[in-house]
Amino acid sequence: MKVLISGASVAGPVLAYWLDRYGVETTVVERTPALRHGLGGHAVDLFGPATDVVQRMGLWDEITASRTMIEELTIERSGGRPVHVDLGRLYAGMSDQHVEILRGELTRILSAADPSEYLFGDSITSLTDDGAGVDVTFERSEPRRFDLVIGADGMHSNVRRLAFGPEESMRRHLGGYLAVYSLPNLFDLGTRMLTHQSVNRLVGTYSVRQTGQSRAMFLFRTATELEYDHRDKDQQKRLLAKEFRDYGWRVPQLLEHLEAADDFYFDAIAQITLDTWQRGRIGLVGDAGYCPAPAVGGGTSLAVATAYILAGELAAHGPAGLRSYELKVRRMVDLSRAIGPKVMGTIIPGGPAALRLLPLAASVVPKLPTPVQRFIWSQNAVGKALGSTPLPDYSALTKSPSPGSPANPVQSGGPGATPAP
Numbered sequence: 001m002k003v004l005i006s007g008a009s010v011a012g013p014v015l016a017y018w019l020d021r022y023g024v025e026t027t028v029v030e031r032t033p034a035l036r037h038g039l040g041g042h043a044v045d046l047f048g049p050a051t052d053v054v055q056r057m058g059l060w061d062e063i064t065a066s067r068t069m070i071e072e073l074t075i076e077r078s079g080g081r082p083v084h085v086d087l088g089r090l091y092a093g094m095s096d097q098h099v100e101i102l103r104g105e106l107t108r109i110l111s112a113a114d115p116s117e118y119l120f121g122d123s124i125t126s127l128t129d130d131g132a133g134v135d136v137t138f139e140r141s142e143p144r145r146f147d148l149v150i151g152a153d154g155m156h157s158n159v160r161r162l163a164f165g166p167e168e169s170m171r172r173h174l175g176g177y178l179a180v181y182s183l184p185n186l187f188d189l190g191t192r193m194l195t196h197q198s199v200n201r202l203v204g205t206y207s208v209r210q211t212g213q214s215r216a217m218f219l220f221r222t223a224t225e226l227e228y229d230h231r232d233k234d235q236q237k238r239l240l241a242k243e244f245r246d247y248g249w250r251v252p253q254l255l256e257h258l259e260a261a262d263d264f265y266f267d268a269i270a271q272i273t274l275d276t277w278q279r280g281r282i283g284l285v286g287d288a289g290y291c292p293a294p295a296v297g298g299g300t301s302l303a304v305a306t307a308y309i310l311a312g313e314l315a316a317h318g319p320a321g322l323r324s325y326e327l328k329v330r331r332m333v334d335l336s337r338a339i340g341p342k343v344m345g346t347i348i349p350g351g352p353a354a355l356r357l358l359p360l361a362a363s364v365v366p367k368l369p370t371p372v373q374r375f376i377w378s379q380n381a382v383g384k385a386l387g388s389t390p391l392p393d394y395s396a397l398t399k400s401p402s403p404g405s406p407a408n409p410v411q412s413g414g415p416g417a418t419p420a421p
C-alpha cells in the first residue's frame with residue numbers, strides 16, 4: 001500500500017512513522033520549503049495517550065529534554081491581586097505525564113524519527129479518486145498515484161478543501177482571536193509565564209530558553225466577526241494593535257516589537273465541525289479533520305493519538321481502515337470539541353465573575369492532595385476526552401522491531417530549515 005500524507009507538523013510525521021513501522025510505503029508532502037523545525041512556533045502540550053504514543057516511538061526522553069521548562073505562571077488582572085501558580089506541581093498532580101514543548105521542536109523530533117520520503121516546498125493541486133487509487137497532481141512534483149491520501153495539513157487543510165469542499169461550511173467560530181509573535185526577552189522571565197486578564201482579553205508572555213527570546217500571546221473576543229485578509233500579515237498586525245492600543249499593563253512594550261516580528265501568527269479561534277473524515281480513499285487526521293480550536297482545545301494531543309490509531313487501522317485493514325479509524329476516534333473527537341468553548345470562557349473571561357475563576361482555580365488546585373487533583377483532572381474536559389479511547393496495541397503489525405530509527409527524512413525542494421510561524 002502506498003500512502004501520501006499532506007502536512008509535516010504533528011499528525012503527519014506520527015502517522016508516517018507508524019505506517020513505516022508497519023511496512024507501508026509513505027510519502028509526506030509539506031508546503032514549507034523545509035521542515036518547520038527548531039525554536040519557532042508556539043508552546044503545545046502532550047497529555048495522557050499522546051505521551052504513551054511518543055513513548056512507544058522511543059522519543060519521550062528527547063521530547064522532555066527539549067521541553068519549554070516554564071515552571072511558574074503569574075496571573076495578573078484588572079482589579080485583583082496577582083496569583084502565582086506552580087505549574088510543575090499543577091501538572092504533576094493532574095496527570096502522570098505531561099510535557100510542554102514548542103511545536104517546531106516537536107516536529108523536528110517526530111520527523112527525524114521517520115524515514116519516509118518527504119517532498120518539501122510542494123502542495124497537492126488535484127486529487128482524482130477512481131475507487132482503486134488516487135491520482136495526485138502537485139504544484140512542483142510529477143503526478144503520482146497512491147492507494148490512499150491523508151490530509152494532515154492543519155485547520156486550513158488543502159486536502160479537505162479539495163476532497164470535502166470549502167472551509168466556511170465546516171468551520172465554527174468560537175468568537176475569539178489569537179495572535180503570537182517573538183520578541184526580545186523584555187522582562188527577564190526565566191521559567192515564568194506572565195499573563196494579564198481582563199474582560200474579553202488575555203495577554204501573556206513567556207521566554208524561549210533555547211533562543212533567549214520571548215513570545216507574546218494575545219487572545220481576545222470581539223462582539224462581531226472581524227473581517228481581514230488571511231494572507232495580509234500587515235493588516236492583521238494593525239488589527240491587533242488597534243484592539244490592544246488602550247490596554248495598558250505591559251502591552252505597549254510588547255506592541256513595540258509587533259511591526260518587526262517576522263513570525264507573526266494570527267487566526268480566529270475556530271473549530272472544524274466535519275462529522276466524517278473519509279471520502280473514498282481520502283482521509284483526514286488531526287486539525288485537518290477535527291481541529292478543536294487552536295490554543296484552547298488540546299489539539300496536539302488529539303493529533304498525536306488519532307494519527308497513531310489511523311496508522312494502526314490502515315495497517316490492519318488497508319483502505320477500509322479509514323472507516324474503522326473513524327469509529328474508533330469519534331468519541332475522543334466529539335468530547336474534544338466540547339473543550340474549546342469551556343476553556344475560552346475561563347481564559348478569556350466574558351465578565352467579572354469569570355475573571356475571578358481562573359486565578360482562583362489555578363491557585364487552589366495545586367494545593368489539593370494528589371488523588372483529589374487526579375479526580376478533578378479526570379472530570380475535566382481535556383482529561384475526559386483524551387481518556388475516553390484506550391490506545392489499541394498494534395505491536396503485532398510491526399515490521400521493524402526497534403523504536404524510533406533516527407534516520408533523517410529524505411528532503412527535496414528547498415534550502416535549509418525555516419522557523420515555524
Ligand SMILES: Cc1cc2nc3c(=O)[nH]c(=O)nc-3n(C[C@H](O)[C@H](O)[C@H](O)COP(=O)(O)OP(=O)(O)OC[C@H]3O[C@@H](n4cnc5c(N)ncnc54)[C@H](O)[C@@H]3O)c2cc1C
Nearest residue numbers: 007009010011031045153154158286287294295298299300
Ligand atoms: C498559537 C497557537 C497556540 C496553540 N497552543 C496549543 C497548546 O497550548 N496546546 C495544544 O495542545 N495545542 C495548541 N495549539 C494547537 C496545535 O498547534 C495543533 O492542534 C496541532 O499542531 C495540530 O497538528 P496537525 O499536525 O494536525 O496540524 P498543524 O500543526 O497545523 O500542521 C499542518 C501542517 O500542514 C502543512 N500544510 C498546510 N497546508 C499545506 C499544503 N497545502 N500542502 C502541504 N502541507 C501543508 C503546514 O505547513 C503544517 O506543517 C496551538 C495552536 C496555535 C496556532
